[in-house]
Amino acid sequence: MLRSLALLTVATLALAPRAAAGVGDTPSYTFRQPPVNAMGVKSLEDLRGKPVLVDFWGTR
Amino acid sequence: MPSALKLQEQYGDALQVIFVECQGASRDQYEAFAWKMKWMGGRALWTEERPFPTVGNGLPETALVGVDGTILMQGHPGGFGKKLEEAIAAEVKKAKDAPEGTPTPLRGAWKSFHKGEVAAALLECDKLGSDDAQLARAEFVARVERRIARAKWLVDQGFPVEASELVGKLAKETKGVPELESKVAAEAARLAEPERAREKEAAKAWDTFVEAVAKKKPFEPANVKRAEGLAEKFAGTKAAERAQRFVALSQVRVGS
Incomplete structure (x- = not known):
């Protein structure tokens, strides 16, 4: 029983969303589908060496 | 949105703006929306994938990632005032220097x-x-x-x-x-390679088209017709695929 619970906990943690990033963190991310207008950019790492402004927005 | 577009235009290749749609619109929907709003045609990237989580409860939210990949600021853009623009200018300058701590x-x-x-x-x-x-x-x-x-x-x-x-x-x-x-x-x-000559011609025609329509009324019937003509003339090229996509996007219904 305890072993099952431990396994369940490990599985749940593995599936949980990544810990929240925020100021001071260095996020790493590879896009599953290249962004529109990507021009060969596949990940945040591809943009290292220049500042990146990320604008979270909505169409509604 | 427009202020980030202005910054992208101002700094060109020295800055990368990424717009992340966070309200569940499909790629077709937000791309068509952006064309209609005359936001396309520049260097900015558009995606629905959040490269890292948002920290606030509402939109819009802005984050500045520094030249070393570290998040320097994140939150509602209204709260940053001039600090955001100052931080961008500092990072653009930093990009031309050795990293901090370099012997x-x-x-x-x-x-x-x-x-x-x-x-x-x-x-x-x-x-x-x-x-x-x-x-x-x-x-x-x-x-x-x-x-x-x-x-x-x-x-x-x-x-x-x-x-x-x-x-x-x-x-x-x-x-x-x-x-x-x-x-x-x-x-x-x-x-x-000689076989790329047609692709070059097609790409130039597509770039000229985008430049002409992006800041006006992109999806006006005359522009859509022109895109159809490009797709037909350069059939089989990547530029023709882009023209076909433009035509398809002009038919997408968007919120506004």
Whole structure:
């Protein structure tokens, strides 16, 4: 029983969303589908060496 | 939104703006929306994938990632005032300097690298021979390799204008570094292949079209018809695919 619970906990943690990033963190991310207008950019790492402004927005 | 677009225009290739749609719109919907709002046609990237989580409870939210990949600011853009623009200017400047903490003897190598003198930068690292110098050398090579990979992608995906520009720069910068020079030369050779001539012509026609319509009324019937004409004339090219996509997007119903 305890072993099952431990396994369940490990599985749940593995599936949980990544810990929240925020100021001071260095996020790493590879896009599953290249962004529109990507021009060969596949990940945040591809943009290292220049500042990146990320604008979270909505169409509604 | 418009202020981020203005910043992208102001800084050009020195800054990368990424717009992340967070309200569940499909790629077709937000791309069509952005065309209608006259936001397309620039260097900004558009995605629905959050490269890292948002921290606030509402939209819009803005984050500035520094040249070393660290998040420097994140939150509602209204709360930043002029600090955001000042931080961007500082990072753009920083991009031309050696990273913080670089030992003094290595600063010259970074200076050479930022001037596009890759051979000189590598030579300086080799002369110094320290662990720091070897790390810097590896970083220089990795950065050039990433740009070569991007050039390859541009050639493959039918962006010959952008590919030519990048390959031209890389050819100058890698002069005297045989292992990099040969990779750049391979892309230059691919660009010069006779079968790419039609793709180049098509890409130029598409770029001219985008420049003409992006800031006006992109989806006006006359523009859609013109895009259909481009798709037909250059059938089989990547630029024709882009023209076809534009036509399809003009039919997408969006919220506004």
